[in-house]
Amino acid sequence: MQAKKTRQRDAIRAALEAAGRPLSTEEVLSSAQRQVEGLGIATVYRNVRSLVDEGWLVTVELPGQSPRYELSGKGHHHHFQCNCCGLVYELHGCVGSFRNVIPRGFLVTEHEVLLYGMCGGCRSTGHAKG
Amino acid sequence: MQAKKTRQRDAIRAALEAAGRPLSTEEVLSSAQRQVEGLGIATVYRNVRSLVDEGWLVTVELPGQSPRYELSGKGHHHHFQCNCCGLVYELHGCVGSFRNVIPRGFLVTEHEVLLYGMCGGCRSTGHAKG
DNA sequence: CTGCGTGCAAATGCTTTGCAAAGAC
DNA sequence: GTCTTTGCAAAGCATTTGCACGCAG
Numbered sequence: 366m367q368a369k370k371t372r373q374r375d376a377i378r379a380a381l382e383a384a385g386r387p388l389s390t391e392e393v394l395s396s397a398q399r400q401v402e403g404l405g406i407a408t409v410y411r412n413v414r415s416l417v418d419e420g421w422l423v424t425v426e427l428p429g430q431s432p433r434y435e436l437s438g439k440g441h442h443h444h445f446q447c448n449c450c451g452l453v454y455e456l457h458g459c460v461g462s463f464r465n466v467i468p469r470g471f472l473v474t475e476h477e478v479l480l481y482g483m484c485g486g487c488r489s490t491g492h493a494k495g
Numbered sequence: 496m497q498a499k500k501t502r503q504r505d506a507i508r509a510a511l512e513a514a515g516r517p518l519s520t521e522e523v524l525s526s527a528q529r530q531v532e533g534l535g536i537a538t539v540y541r542n543v544r545s546l547v548d549e550g551w552l553v554t555v556e557l558p559g560q561s562p563r564y565e566l567s568g569k570g571h572h573h574h575f576q577c578n579c580c581g582l583v584y585e586l587h588g589c590v591g592s593f594r595n596v597i598p599r600g601f602l603v604t605e606h607e608v609l610l611y612g613m614c615g616g617c618r619s620t621g622h623a624k625g
Numbered sequence: 626c627t628g629c630g631t632g633c634a635a636a637t638g639c640t641t642t643g644c645a646a647a648g649a650c
Numbered sequence: 651g652t653c654t655t656t657g658c659a660a661a662g663c664a665t666t667t668g669c670a671c672g673c674a675g
Contacts, residue, residue: 369649369654390640405657410640412655428556428607431639445601454598461591463608468584470615471575477558477609478593485600499629499674520665535632540665542630561664 368415376400377412378421387425387433387444387453425453427479443478449487456480498545506530507542508551517555517563517574517583555583557609573608579617586610 368374380396381388388396394409413434416422425433427446433453445454460478467473498504510526511518518526524539543564546552555563557576563583575584590608597603 371649371655373656403657406639407641407658408656414641424559426558428558429554429562432559443596445598445603448604454601456596456598458596460593460596460608463590463610466573466586466588466590467610468575468586468615470618471584471612472618473575473610473612474578475611477607477611478590478596479607479609480593480597480603481605481607482601482603485598488600488602501630501674503631533632536664537633537666538631544666 372401373404373408374412376404377409381422381434381436386455387435389431389433427453445480447484447487448481449483452484454484502531503534503538504542506534507539511552511564511566516585517565519561519563557583575610577614577617578611579613582614584614
């Protein structure tokens with residue numbers, strides 16, 4: 366079942382395309398509301414879900430936080446969260462290996478790496494470390 | 496303010512000590528209920544929180560999942576989740592480095608590594624990969 | 626005894642769902 | 651015109667909180 370083209374759906378996709386980083390549902394809402402006034406949060410949830418189901422978005426989950434969403438098709442990568450501004454950035458490349466930590470008899474099929482610290486912007490503007 | 500010793504609190508600590516792996520609130524509840532019938536979920540939440548505040552427990556968060564809790568004092572380590580049985584295991588040691596993925600100007604202060612796959616038990620009992 | 630800790634039930638916060646009206650095709 | 655999508659409000663879930671009672675110290 367192909368989703369219909371609506372102003373709301375277009376605004377939601379535009380918000381995610383423009384961001385260049387993973388956005389939370391609330392971030393999508395406030396960004397898309399600049400194009401479609403009165404846009405409801407339920408519509409954002411519904412469209413984000415359908416965009417994930419279609420494979421246009423992928424879910425980015427950080428431990429203990431609400432999910433974020435980014436455009437799919439970026440290949441294998443990981444994320445960095447700034448402790449200061451809270452933004453999540455995409456990292457390119459991947460860590461070496463973790464062969465040395467895998468218990469005998471275990472099979473590793475996927476992995477996730479999350480880095481935290483301070484982004485270039487926060488460092489250069491002299492914000493205190495959050 | 497030191498917490499009082501109660502049957503409920505003892506049972507909750509015993510459950511976590513006996514597990515040897517991170518437990519969810521529900522897992523703590525069902526395990527501790529074997530010692531204290533009628534134990535309420537709110538009591539588990541309250542005690543787990545206070546044990547974390549005291550530093551006796553640490554929170555283990557996997558993306559998109561409810562928090563788990565494990566005894567503190569184990570030093571730096573990461574976790575492995577079996578896609579088959581869902582259990583979370585502690586890993587010893589740490590990955591090499593991720594210097595090559597850090598953007599210029601960023602400062603990394605913490606990191607998290609999560610591995611997923613199939614544990615030794617599930618592999619040897621021939622369960623299908625989940 | 627005094628007061629903290631417990632169990633229950635109500636409240637909370639985020640996400641999902643039901644439904645009538647609006648919009649896409 | 652028909653059928654999907656939307657916005658609102660209500661429903662769900664996991665977690666937290668308020669309160670009266672019971673147990674620890």
